[in-house]
Amino acid sequence: MKKSHLLLYLGLILFTPITSFSQNLSIQGKLNRSEIKTGEQAVIDLTIRTNNLPQTQFYLKEEAQKEAPYTVIALVPVDTVDISSRIKEISAKLVLTSFDSTLITIPPIVAKTPTDSAETAPMGLKVIQPEVDSKHPSNFKDIKAPWDVSLSLKDWLILILSSWIFWVVIAILVGFYIAYRVFNYYQNKKANPAPQIQVRELSLIEKTEAALLQLEQQQLIEQELFKEFYSELITIFKSYLNESYGWTTTEMTSNEFMKQMSSVELSSSEQEMLRLVLTEADLSKFAKYTPSSDNARLALSQIRQLVRELHRKGLHSSTDI
Numbered sequence: 001m002k003k004s005h006l007l008l009y010l011g012l013i014l015f016t017p018i019t020s021f022s023q024n025l026s027i028q029g030k031l032n033r034s035e036i037k038t039g040e041q042a043v044i045d046l047t048i049r050t051n052n053l054p055q056t057q058f059y060l061k062e063e064a065q066k067e068a069p070y071t072v073i074a075l076v077p078v079d080t081v082d083i084s085s086r087i088k089e090i091s092a093k094l095v096l097t098s099f100d101s102t103l104i105t106i107p108p109i110v111a112k113t114p115t116d117s118a119e120t121a122p123m124g125l126k127v128i129q130p131e132v133d134s135k136h137p138s139n140f141k142d143i144k145a146p147w148d149v150s151l152s153l154k155d156w157l158i159l160i161l162s163s164w165i166f167w168v169v170i171a172i173l174v175g176f177y178i179a180y181r182v183f184n185y186y187q188n189k190k191a192n193p194a195p196q197i198q199v200r201e202l203s204l205i206e207k208t209e210a211a212l213l214q215l216e217q218q219q220l221i222e223q224e225l226f227k228e229f230y231s232e233l234i235t236i237f238k239s240y241l242n243e244s245y246g247w248t249t250t251e252m253t254s255n256e257f258m259k260q261m262s263s264v265e266l267s268s269s270e271q272e273m274l275r276l277v278l279t280e281a282d283l284s285k286f287a288k289y290t291p292s293s294d295n296a297r298l299a300l301s302q303i304r305q306l307v308r309e310l311h312r313k314g315l316h317s318s319t320d321i
Helices: 002-015 153-161 164-191 204-217 226-245 254-261 268-286 293-313
Strands: 018-021 025-031 035-037 041-050 057-060 071-082 088-097 103-106 109-112 117-119 123-128
Touching (some): 025 117, 025 123, 041 109, 204 293, 226 293, 254 268
Parallel strands (some): 035 123
Antiparallel strands (some): 041 088, 103 123, 109 117
16 A cells, blocks of 8 residues: 555656746756666756856755765756846756666755755656566577678778877978978078179169159159259259269359359350250249240250260369369
8 A cells, every 4th residue: 555655656756847946046857757777767857947047056965866776877958048138047957877676766956046046856766677588598699799890991081080190190290391391491592592693883874864764754844843843853964963073063053053064065055055954944943934844845855965965075074163
């Protein structure tokens, strides 16, 4: 009679979800089966609702696990759901097994936060031995030997590529290869130094011609920047004369400059041409005068022609100011 009452009590425990509530914390546990064979697994599905998710803990009571006739395989969270802005629901599973044929009482599962605590009621689980037909021992089958599995090329590649040792070896080989190439590069560079390129220094006439060409490419005439154009043009011409004859004409006025140029053997037409260019330059810089684009281009051509003529004559005389 007592045994039947006990089984009835066990059935009520097994098939009724066990829930413990508090205002901010609750836990509910449900056993998925009432009976297992030795070595089989039973699962308790847990539902925990809490207002303090980061600090919520759940576990079996420690004092109840001493000398327990069962083994806990896992107690892990599975999912988390927002019930409201304040309450979160945790789904978890407790997996256990037993190797003794007996009636197990699973102790309460506790959910705890710093301010609240809740727990399930104890649950019962019946563990039985599997049925063995001892009357016909000839039907017992011996333990089978391990299968000899033949690995394909693909299987070998998967095994090799998934091994960290393989990638370490590859990294070492790549490192040695890079070090070898770098070492060879510097050895070859030391043994065969790059030939030094002899850069020819431009002559005075070449530098002056290049400066005049650069002035032309700036398109100051097209932009009607005549003041800047004439100033640069006269500066280039004076620089040529200063370096060629050792003069210092940079700060000279046009009259002083023409007086200095009288020491150079120029034809009357060349002197008149230079005087007109200097006049145009002075007017563009110091008077409200806008030269024509044609006159500016003509001045550039005349200075270029005069530089070439002076270079051709090869005059290198020097005169004090």
